[in-house]
Amino acid sequence: MPELPEVETVRRSLEARIVGCSVTGVIVRRREVIATPSDPEGGFSRQRPAKRRRPKRVAKPDLLVGRSIESVRRRGKQLAIVTDSGHAVLIHLGMTGELMAPGPGERLRAADHCHVLWTLRAQDGQPAGRLVFRDPRRFGGIWTLPTPNALAARWDELGPDGLTVTGAELAARLGRSARSLKAGLLDQTAVAGVGNIYADESLFDARLAPANPCKRLSAQEWDSLASSIRRILSRAVSLGGSTIRDYRAPDGSTGKAAARHQVYGRAGLPCPACDQRLISTTLAQRTTVWCPGCQTANP
């Protein structure tokens, strides 16, 4: 579900709602959505404990109970809730993940598939509602991070954030790769935050064919592509992200950016620029929509 613009929208909403609150309790309904550094099998790359014949006992994860929330941060599609003690949880929403923040006494918008529920208290001691991680498909997850360094180490594995990525950075990470541009943009170690929607939208904006091999691009084309990525993502942030079907902000609102999509979800329709029919192909195992008239290849 969520790419950078949706996650940034979630971050801003949470920042306004939960920074300064303290965590008074947590309910974990599905332990396997959580990974801890001490998890002998999962480590930081979460495994599927359901597959184990007998679940191994792991240290109780530190889910911030008793701590005070200092900031909500984002890199690419990853979100971190950081407390004044330096303990943090990193949240990845995967395909269908959602964070809900119902106020005190407010009902949950959806009550099924709620895996982790925190209760919050404001600085004045009043109840501040809850924070709820919901994820029907469970491709998302939560990682507990005991120190600021642990968070930094995680985020060092990611490429530069899509809102600020430069052509030189893309060229340095992808310039010698034989993969398609589409596959390159989906690689979170090349640029963090671009997913299937915004990869197609950015490639259309830059008038580059998705099947182009990365290594065929010139420095000017990398600059143009980076500029398109920044523009497409920031515009989507300003519209609250794209709601195709599932995505909701923590207050339940939907994003309005889908109405601006030029190619994603529009296969068979005329290109908004040249009227040729947009075509759908599969690249990097993902549906890819593009305009054969506008988007050039470098054979």
Place this chain on the structure above:
DNA sequence: CGTGGCCCCTGTGGGC
């Protein structure tokens, strides 16, 4: 090593 293929999981919409 870089890369493509497969898998994880649930829900939904279209065709028959």
Place this chain on the structure above:
DNA sequence: TGCCCACAGGGGCCAC
């Protein structure tokens, strides 16, 4: 109406 298949905003792991 109901069944079945294809597909969905992601990414980890494993052969080549």
